[in-house]
Structure formats: C-alpha cells, structure tokens
Amino acid sequence: METTTKANRNVERFRYVNKLVIQPRLKSLHPALAELIDVTARHPREKMxxxxxxxxxxxxLTFMINAKKILDCGTLTGLSALSFALGCGDDGHVYTIDVNEEYVSVGKEFWEKAGVANKITSIIKSADEATKEMLKDHEETFDIAYLDVPKQYYEAVYENLVPLLRPRGLLLVDNIFFNxxxxxxxxxxxTMTAHVANFNKRIxxxxxxxxxxIDIGDGLAMAVKK
Ligand SMILES: C[S@@+](CC[C@H](N)C(=O)[O-])C[C@H]1O[C@@H](n2cnc3c(N)ncnc32)[C@H](O)[C@@H]1O
Structure with missing residues (x-):
C-alpha cells in the first residue's frame, strides 16, 4: 500500500515538475534542444x-556561475553539450568527449540549428585518455566538468577531472544511484554497480x-572543488 502511494506520488511529482519547470524552460531555451530530446527518445541508446x-x-548552473569553459565526458547525441552551450554565453566553450562518432553525429545537426556549433568541440577518444592528455595544457581551467561515461571509467576519469577544474569549479556526475x-x-x-558504489565512496x-x-534523473553528484 505504502509502495503504491509512493509510486503515485512519484508520477504526480514528475507531472508537476514537467508542467511547471521542464515545459516552460524548454520553451524559453532554443527549440533545437526540445527537438533533440525528441530525436534522442527514439535513439536505440535513449536510456543513456x-x-x-x-x-x-x-x-x-552554467548560467549561474557564468561558466565559460566546460568539459562534457560522454556526448551520446549531444544533449548535455547543447545544454551547457546554451548556458555559457557567446564567449563560452564546451569540449565534449565520446568514443562513438555515429552517436555524436546525431547531435551536430542540432548544435548547428541552435547556433552554438562553433562553441562545441567534439573529441572522439576514450575519456580516460582524452582527459589525461588535457592535463598538459588545461590544468585548473574548467569551470564545469560533467562525468557521464560507462561506469568502469568513473574513478580514472574523476582523478583527471579534479585537477582540470579550477578552484570552486563544479563537478557533475550522473547515475550515482544506478537505478x-x-x-x-x-x-x-x-560489476557496474560496484564501480558506481566505489566511485561514490571515493568522492x-x-x-x-x-x-x-541530488535525487534527479538517476542520481547526480554535485561537487565543488575547494
Ligand atoms: C550516458 S551516455 C552520455 C549521455 C549524454 N551526456 C547526455 O547528456 O545525454 C554515455 C556515452 O559514453 C560513451 N562512451 C563509451 N565508452 C566511452 C569512453 N571510454 N570514453 C568516452 N565516452 C565513452 C558512449 O558512446 C555514450 O555515448
């Protein structure tokens, strides 16, 4: 009985947030983001x-801290990259990393439509390698880093992201409750749950x-670098 009530509350909560937050906010952002959300919902990897x-x-968050340099690990169809790019103003830049060029190519059309393609650099490489290489020239320069790649990479990529963030930079990590x-x-x-749990203990x-x-999506770690 209690479970049923909670499940209903979750549905009601989603409808309420959808009506008063998601729909009005998507309307005020660029229509290309809403369109890319629809396209992604029909993508074979939409669950990711x-x-x-x-x-x-x-x-x-990007707008709030006036972020100008953002590192997005896990592009998929480019949703998170597009959201950061829409928040960071004309002089901001988003670097987005993925191993799968085909997934990323879906997003490029919508980055163009939103007029932010010039603010997004796509890097096709494993996030552990790409972030390690970035340590040479980008240490302590990122305002925001988002970690959203397969869970076996979380701890290694995290250890590169912390030095890449500037002091008071914001780290976001997805799927920390892992369903x-x-x-x-x-x-x-x-195995995958163990990777997430180990990462959660590490942070x-x-x-x-x-x-x-934070209890949003599949759970989000939000952390500020001291
Ligand atoms: C959870 S999805 C990213 C979702 C995206 N951030 C969004 O907002 O919708 C994870 C992505 O990581 C990519 N991936 C898999 N292995 C990777 C690796 N070693 N390095 C970087 N990306 C990887 C997958 O191709 C997939 O597109």
Whole structure:
C-alpha cells in the first residue's frame, strides 16, 4: 500500500515538475534542444541520455556561475553539450568527449540549428585518455566538468577531472544511484554497480571536494572543488 502511494506520488511529482519547470524552460531555451530530446527518445541508446529536468538544470548552473569553459565526458547525441552551450554565453566553450562518432553525429545537426556549433568541440577518444592528455595544457581551467561515461571509467576519469577544474569549479556526475542498485546489500552488486558504489565512496572521502548527492534523473553528484 505504502509502495503504491509512493509510486503515485512519484508520477504526480514528475507531472508537476514537467508542467511547471521542464515545459516552460524548454520553451524559453532554443527549440533545437526540445527537438533533440525528441530525436534522442527514439535513439536505440535513449536510456543513456540525461533527463530533461537534468538538462535544464545544467543550463541554469552554467548560467549561474557564468561558466565559460566546460568539459562534457560522454556526448551520446549531444544533449548535455547543447545544454551547457546554451548556458555559457557567446564567449563560452564546451569540449565534449565520446568514443562513438555515429552517436555524436546525431547531435551536430542540432548544435548547428541552435547556433552554438562553433562553441562545441567534439573529441572522439576514450575519456580516460582524452582527459589525461588535457592535463598538459588545461590544468585548473574548467569551470564545469560533467562525468557521464560507462561506469568502469568513473574513478580514472574523476582523478583527471579534479585537477582540470579550477578552484570552486563544479563537478557533475550522473547515475550515482544506478537505478537504486547502490542501495542494495553490497553482496548483491554486479560489476557496474560496484564501480558506481566505489566511485561514490571515493568522492565521499575526497577532501579536495565539497560534495552532495541530488535525487534527479538517476542520481547526480554535485561537487565543488575547494
Ligand atoms: C550516458 S551516455 C552520455 C549521455 C549524454 N551526456 C547526455 O547528456 O545525454 C554515455 C556515452 O559514453 C560513451 N562512451 C563509451 N565508452 C566511452 C569512453 N571510454 N570514453 C568516452 N565516452 C565513452 C558512449 O558512446 C555514450 O555515448
């Protein structure tokens, strides 16, 4: 009974947030973002995409801290990259990393439509390698870094992202509840859940960061570099 009530509340909550946050915010952003959300919903890997409430939050956060240099790890169809680009003003720039050129090519058309393609650099490479290489020339220069790649890379990429962020830079990490699998007994973890749980423990004990876990999408870690 209690479960049913909670499930209904979640549906009601989603409808309420959709009506009063997602729909008005998508309308006020560029129509290309709403269009790319629709296109992504029909993509075979749509389950991996950031949710619409996350995307409008990313645009707000980028605008709020006046972010000019953003690192987006995990492009997929370019939704998060587009949200950051729409938030960062004409002099901002987004670097977005993915190994799959075909997925990324879906987004490029919509970056063009939104008039922000010149503000987005797509890097086709594994995020662990790409972020390691960036340490040579980009240390402490990023205002925001978003980590949203397969979970086995989380800890390695995180260790590169922390030095790439400027002091007071913002780190966002997706899927930290992993469909709530991390709440189960550790003995029931599969390999991917164990990677996420280990990452969550790592950031929780990292004295370089002030972290929070937010219940949006599949769970979002938001952390500020000290
Ligand atoms: C969760 S999706 C990214 C979602 C996207 N940020 C969004 O807002 O919709 C993860 C992406 O990571 C990519 N990927 C897989 N292995 C990778 C790696 N080693 N380095 C970087 N990206 C990788 C996949 O191709 C996929 O597009």
């Amino acid at each position: 995409a950031s949710t619409a409430d996350q995307l409008v939050l990313y645009q707000s 709530y699998a991390v709440l189960e007994d550790e003995s029931n973890y599969d 929780s004990s990292d004295e370089r960061m002030l972290h929070n876990f």
